Amino acid sequence: MKDNSLLKGALSTLILKLLADNGQMYGYEIIQKIKEASADQMQITEGALYPALHKMEQNGLLKSELRPVSGRTRKYYALSPKGQKATQSKLDQLQGFLSSIQMIIQPKAQ
């Protein structure tokens, strides 16, 4: 019974948005970025992120490139053309979803 479970479903959209904003990022960096951007509220686990990245690459949304940086190897991801096209609609979808939730949980003014 874990309660980080609120994250479910939004991860791939967050990845698309981060890559759209930052051009290219590697896995470890994405994890740090999300943690930092959420003021340590959201903690993505590696076991969730890496499979998500692999799947998105398989689906042609991302492309990757290995690059050795100071002794270690990083795998940089970037949006493919297909990924670029998909980003906006996925973002719109997520925004619509968030708005819907807000409409329900907002203290109603009655």
Next chain:
Amino acid sequence: MKDNSLLKGALSTLILKLLADNGQMYGYEIIQKIKEASADQMQITEGALYPALHKMEQNGLLKSELRPVSGRTRKYYALSPKGQKATQSKLDQLQGFLSSIQMIIQPKAQ
């Protein structure tokens, strides 16, 4: 590959909030309410809702009561004392989560 999957994780919190606002509701009613409140954007399936209600009752968050209404039987749910206590913290959690997502997907002013 379905994309209503954004819902994941938030359902139980929505249920708590709806019951907190409306006192008592039955399953079918909750489904309509969420659909209506979200302007038909969010469509909870029965296969998701009923097991969620059962689990929440098992966990002591809800109590239920069968009541026949004009020939058909409705199962009304309401918050238990434990459910009432849990509601606010779950809502805060969800709000924090939504804010975190917003911080990432909001067009950054740079």
Next chain:
DNA sequence: CGAATATACCTAAAATTCTTAGGCATGAAA
């Protein structure tokens, strides 16, 4: 120097949650 921590990738089993696709039954509407 040696140990611990941070960086950086990965995987597999289990748990959780949701979709899909049914089943059953009554009341109202066509």
Next chain:
DNA sequence: TTTCATGCCTAAGAATTTTAGGTATATTCG
């Protein structure tokens, strides 16, 4: 009388996440 709305339920499968590892190099601290 047949269809649609109401109202409950379940089970198989899919998808995603948690948990809990594994491997390896670089840096930091005692």
